[in-house]
Amino acid sequence: MLYYAQSISRLISELGKLPGVGPKTAQRLAFHLLNTSDEEALALADAIKEAKEKITYCSICSNLTDEDPCFICTDTKRDEGVICVVEDPKDIVAIEKTGEYRGKYHVLHGIISPINGIGPEQLKIKELLARVKEKPVQEVIVAISSSVEGEATGMYLAKLLRPLGIKVTRIAHGLPVGGDLEYADEVTLTRAFEGRTELT
């Protein structure tokens, strides 16, 4: 059954492929784009094109970038002796927003997950190894979520990097700031107890 003009159908179907966008939302977005000014709608189309054309992986840290090396790797004010390993480019954004971390990054683009057929070779682990061998670092901070796969990935990295004289740490897991003990799940609470520090 035909409800829309063909190019509207096509637009709705393409928008519906975005994550979290169902048929109703796709229709709403399509009609929004049709009602909005040409400039605004075409700006979105151009932004998609430009990003797909320009964005590549940084040859040093594997972050998404439009200049190689990326703006973090070329930033000389950052500490080269510390590398924070994350699963995904999005995680870098989250950490950068704290404004506290001044070292470098390395993006694995996934975590070890045998169930999904992802082993160490599919991740940017050999790039990390090559990197620390070329330019020695003191510490690698594993900032990966604490799922079973995340833990396994952390352990795997520690086993590879410790023999090279590199300190491997992982970020603390515990009660979120402002979080109520009452509503914390058991695993988080257990982690919070394990990671307790002395009050001085």
Next chain:
Amino acid sequence: MLYYAQSISRLISELGKLPGVGPKTAQRLAFHLLNTSDEEALALADAIKEAKEKITYCSICSNLTDEDPCFICTDTKRDEGVICVVEDPKDIVAIEKTGEYRGKYHVLHGIISPINGIGPEQLKIKELLARVKEKPVQEVIVAISSSVEGEATGMYLAKLLRPLGIKVTRIAHGLPVGGDLEYADEVTLTRAFEGRTELT
């Protein structure tokens, strides 16, 4: 503060202009587009461009279309003697999905709303008048939501069209099918009583 490569920033900001898309969702969509295949991402960009280039208002009914007149206006199997007046092209889709209505449509592109500075001249009302004068119709069905503005728009149309010998009706308002009396609001329930029909 710079968290993303420039073309990622731009993509996130353009996506963030879509209705119901906040900064977090915009970021998620942007990274999805960066991770997806070139074909899929560029298909979306092209669909936006194509729709903006091709879609215009149908010269007869003011529906959005890529061919003028639109596929509903050119459909000879539909009853030309009945015109259903709607606020928005989306409403046509909703009515078409019922598969029950076989007349034609007319899109007003808004309703009379003095508060928002929208008077009859901003709507496609003169086009409707010209249309019924050129090709006489028996009935105009007002299918507009029953807000104060919607009612006013319906009344305005009735006042214009009745002198031309056209029957002007509005769709029934009442209890949704499957809806519970208990949860219906007072206005809907009042309308349901007013619109009661005899059981035969």
